[in-house]
Amino acid sequence: MIYKIQLENFEGPLDLLLYFIRRDELDIYDIPIAKITKDFIDVIEEWKRANLILAGDFIVMASTLMRVKARMMIPRPELDEDGDIIDPREELMQQLIDYKRFREASDILKNMAINNSYSIRRQFEQELSNAEDDELEAYFKDITLYDLARKFKEAIESKPVISQFELNREPIRLEKQKELILKYFDGEGRVRFTTIINSLKSRMEIVVTFLAVLDLVRDGLCSLEQSDVFGEIEIFHLSLKS
DSSP: OOOOOOGGGOSSHHHHHHHHHHHTTOOTTSOOHHHHHHHHHHHHHHHHHTTOOOOHHHHHHHHHHHHHHHHHTOSSOOBOTTSOBOOTTHHHHHHHHHHHHHHHHHHHHHHHHHOOOHHHHHHHHHHTTTOOHHHHTTTEESOOHHHHHHHHHHHHHTSOOOOHHHHTSOOOOHHHHHHHHHHTOOTTSEEEHHHHHTTOOSHHHHHHHHHHHHHHHHTTSEEEEESSTTOOEEEEETTTOO
């Protein structure tokens, strides 16, 4: 069988697994582990024969898939402390679900940054509590959603590609990121965009923080200002702004 799956098209092993799920229209909540393991290993072997250098994450994922497959073959299912059956696929499924959400949010962000279109800005403006045009000016001053998305896209690209190990950590909550942003405001109720971005360590944090900023603007708690074209973006807390 000839594979036309190119290594450079995937950011990591979870990306490849999601490709299989989309291609074969599989249920992400009921992964056919034997099939997806075979597909994954076949592609890995094909890449090896082509003398491609594989990141360690791909080898780790291959091992994980084989381990899950072996556990699925045990005649007597594993039980947790409450006596409920443990699905060996559960951790992998959660990783894929979290990664899928990250990719979807990241793709939306990148499309906003690339496609400076009226329709994208208008769609977001309509979500801002159906505010009147003059009210919207209180939220965006000399800045468009395109400007904000472009800044976040640049920040994402400066961070390492997301890995399955990152997804094993405690989930990054939207409300937690909103609280984090609000803690950064100075006495005048302002904070530089770069101050917040420089505190973030991963792509996942950046995507969730982008959504948190949009939420704060939509709720009328914050506004965004940019004094110069391509200049520094500042976030203002409307209840603290002098």
